[in-house]
Amino acid sequence: MPRVACLVVPRFAVAALHRAEPELRGCPVAVCEVASGARDASERVRPHAPLVEVSPEAERRGVRVGASVAQALGASSDLVVRPLDPVSLAAARAALLEVGASISPRVEIEGGLPSVDPAAATDPRCARGVLHLDVDGLDRLHGSSEGLLAALLYRSAAIGLGGGAAIADRRATARIAAGLAARRGEALVVPPGGDAAWLAPRSIDVLAVVADGRGEPGAPGRRRARAAQAGWPRLRGEMERLGLRRVGEFAALDASSVATRFGAAGARLWRIARGLDDEPLVPVPPPVEIVEGASLEYGETSLEALMFVVRGLVDRLAGRLRMQALACRGLALALRLDDGSRVEREVGVLAPTRDVKSLALLVRAALESDPPQAAIEAVSLAALPDRARPDQLDLFRPAGPAPARLATTLARVAALCGPGRVGRPVPSAGHRPEAFALSDFAGPRRVDEPVPPEGLAAPAIALRAIRPPCPVEVFVEAGRIAYLRAAGFGGRTVAAAGPWRVDAEWWSETRCRRDYWEVQLSDGGVYRVFREADAWWVDGCYD
Amino acid sequence: MSVALRLEELLARLPGTVRLGHAPPARVGRDECLPTGLGPLDEALDGGIPRACLSEVRGTGSAGITSLALRVAAGAVARGEWVAWVDAADAFDPVGSLGAGLDPESLLWVRPPDLRTALGAAEQLLVLGGFALVVLDVSPPVATGGPARDGGRAHGPRLSGVRGAHARDAARLVATAQPWTRLARACSRSRTALLALRRDGGASTAASLRLEMRPAEILWDRRGGAPALLRGMRARVLVGRRRGSRRPEREIELHL
Structure with missing residues (x-):
């Protein structure tokens, strides 16, 4: 059954x-x-x-x-x-x-x-x-x-x-x-098997x-x-006239007389009363999108007041995600303004998380970066669900942070720092020396055999990047760099190496054609300078 | 009655603003260190950079503080440990780090827009735990002068928050003891070593270890009449007295 x-x-x-x-x-x-x-x-x-x-x-x-x-x-x-x-x-x-x-x-x-x-x-x-x-x-x-x-x-x-x-x-x-x-x-x-017996003593109501x-x-x-x-x-009135007070009394009636007196609706109720209801279940799939929204009583112009509502929406979204063991990979924020327009924003989340504070911070940052131009009448938030990040423990590697806590912390740090500022550096397409991109961070890459530190090759001296490159005045004597002067530093050249030519992306309009030098100055610093289109720049200091 | 219990009783009688100060661990064992991979330095430090502590590396110009931090990070990543680089100076060079033996794709790189955010981000990572090393680079970039000439825009927007108008505020914040005490306390609750890269400034009382670096010699390779190549540097490191250690201050020379 x-x-x-x-x-x-x-x-x-x-x-x-x-x-x-x-x-x-x-x-x-x-x-x-x-x-x-x-x-x-x-x-x-x-x-x-x-x-x-x-x-x-x-x-x-x-x-x-x-x-x-x-x-x-x-x-x-x-x-x-x-x-x-x-x-x-x-x-x-x-x-x-x-x-x-x-x-x-x-x-x-x-x-x-x-x-x-x-x-x-x-x-x-x-x-x-x-x-x-x-x-x-x-x-x-x-x-x-x-x-x-x-x-x-x-x-x-x-x-x-x-x-x-x-x-x-x-x-x-x-x-x-x-x-x-x-x-x-x-x-x-x-x-x-006890539907009819359970219903029988109940009131007909x-x-x-x-x-x-x-x-x-x-x-x-x-x-x-x-x-x-x-x-x-109408049915209830007729039952009362017949003196039917309990469901069991109604169920005891003859099927044909019920159909004659009460019609199809009555016959259906009679089947229910006898525990013979055969109405099928019509299942519906759960919604794909997880959306929470609210219409505001008055058009809202204050960000703080709006964030009070948004925090509630995020809290409810997190509760729904938690019930399905899912996390949030992104948010779609939609605002209806009192001038009739509609504003939509995509809020990226660095790592799937359900942390309400981090998600609310991200929404706040999205609103602050581009505030709506009219009072807000309604707000809705849709969560992009994703599975929480799994982690396979390794006997031979030190354990890192728990994946769920890592995702939450990364989302929080990303909300603090802004978009595109947290991740692991990966090489990007192109040949420019400064070209790189940030990708999702999920821990150190697996190595088959851990390398002891003494096994590492002696490292080269590190470069501290100067972003963006700083313009520099260069004095050349007898074909050699004799003196450098820039905002914040300058000095006579003690030693120099170069030039090394980088000629990248020559097929494009933004061709990169540079000559690089490494220059040790009398102030003790070693700088990396380059010349591009007759202008001199310093883009790093060896440290 | 134990001393601790008595102390708690006394503290309870004091106003709520009084709190126990931060006390870093008195002794650090050899297994509680991150080796730098540089023999003389590891020997001077009894094994390396101590975990669960704030350590400072200071130096100006091409003193080698970034090379040392990269060396420690590369060793940790090679052992499969988790490393984060909080880059308030926006000076980390992913391409150059490959040459230092560090796999940059195994590193969490945080590029905060200003110093205050950098301190907050570092604290979040320390509270999370699980990272073996967090490098906090608050050393300002070399060029701290005025804005670049209009030609500078050709290379993209300025990213560093410690330049220009923010430089003075940043310097004040770096010199303030309170954020460093917070970070040191967060460190002591985890097994994470926090390595702060700083230029000269006020002495921080929160650090358990202080290394002061200065350049000794820049090494150029000029063999066989070929064009010169930058081969490395020799730096002198003043290893400050570490809390809980009986070793006196000493100076060593490193080849980076």
Whole structure:
């Protein structure tokens, strides 16, 4: 017998808001519909906009779903009202889907794949956090069904959503049980083969969550009224007239009489009540992109205030990456400005990491290097996932830093120093003496046999580079360099060697044709000077 | 009651700003050193540059401080150990380091834009641990004068943060004891040897070992009437007294 788990996050729009703004936990909060045609962020909450979800604290103060914002504020003056944010709602749904995918390969989320389309956000199914998972045989991975549900609830809580979960044989039974469990944030396990027996003593009202066309609490008024005429309220009224109070009483009816009296919707509920529901799971793949975003209440111009939001986004991204044992190789920052334009930035990360501080530093550096030209209304961050760097220990080599810590430190140092300033030097294409590039650093190259230091050849004297080359005045006497003078140093020539000609890239317009000398001056220094196109330069000092 | 416990009690009574000072390890064993590969110097240092300590190498002009640091780094890389070069002076030459026996592709090269960032980056690497050697080059480049003439732009933008307007601030920062004490403390918590390359300046009290180098002779090869070749140099090294060691100061000569 297959087993299905269901995770329900109650008041999902509020849960998504709490996830985006954790400081609102414990406050009376309501989420209202976004006013159509709002020109800017401050106009998105209008007094007549209906509430689509309220927190338990707001409910205790008499605020109800469906009331207008003005009515709600009349009932509770300290109520916090936020417009339904499709970006944070989609991010919360995507995170929920990833939680399911971390437990089972076959996961279905009610409302389909998360979308940031504002039209999709008004779909009531998208405002629900309901996840179905095929967990057949997976309980052995977690010790028991209870262990599996505990893992599911723990991961859901780790991404800031929580909820309740249940396991049953049938999808509809699991949904009903999870709905009941979600009220207390607990887990319920319906014994295998016991769906009908578990449902029988329950009130007939528990079928509401799986009935077709039930009055959606989050649905706009007209849609809710139309659904109420044809759906669950009509069925519920007929059951009440027949004196059916328990699911078991409804299940005991004859199949043909149920179909005649209640129609197709009733027959479907009858099959659910008898534990015969055969509705298949429609799995959806987890999102490829890991995106977090937020719409700001007002257009933001201060970098510090924006970084407060960005740090929260990075923190949530890191949490999602951690759950999938992934690290971040790069970030794509997208800003929507109040002049209607959109700004996109690529933020490179030197080594895959999940370190929030380093990633936030990198985003800050990207914003500081090229600040947006208008107030910011919405910000979103997409992480480019990558596997954390593995490391193979070696018996014959000294151990280096742990790969994860190395990646974090390199990312932090790169954020401090700026792009293109940390890595290992590698030769670059070309023949110019100063040509090199920086590549990713992953530790010293493996050598088959360690070389003892005394086995090294006597090294040549090292050159300290002067970047960029410094112009120098050269006095030539009898074809020899007699005197050098430059900013900061100068002197009579004691000894000199050269010239050595470097003629590189002669095929290109930026030809490099230089004559090099090594010159020892009376100040004790040995310098490397070159002549290029009748100008003299010093590009290093032997030290 | 032990002395340590009593000391903790006394410190607890003092205001919160009072902290225990940095005390580098008193004795360093031979296996706790990074050999330089230069016999006389290793002998004078009881094995080499001490790990878990801050060591300073000072010298002006062509004194050989970079050659010595490259030599230590090359030895460490050849043994498969991890080496980082924090290049506040932007003077590291990857092509030239090949000639010194160092495989530059095994090296982590950090090119901070200014000295303050360089000190921060070095501290991050020390806190990370796992590196055998971190070379911190704060020795300013030779040409510390005014901006290059307009022709200088043909060779790319200026990269070094210790030139021009920043030079005075950098000099002040290098002379300040506090960052060096922080670095020395970070060193002592790991097995990393921190080798600071400096020009002349105020004496740092945080360093466990100080080497002062000055050029003795530049060696040119003029055999057989052929054009001269720069063959190397001889440098005189004043090996300062090391903390925990009874050896007096002594001067040796090195062939680099």
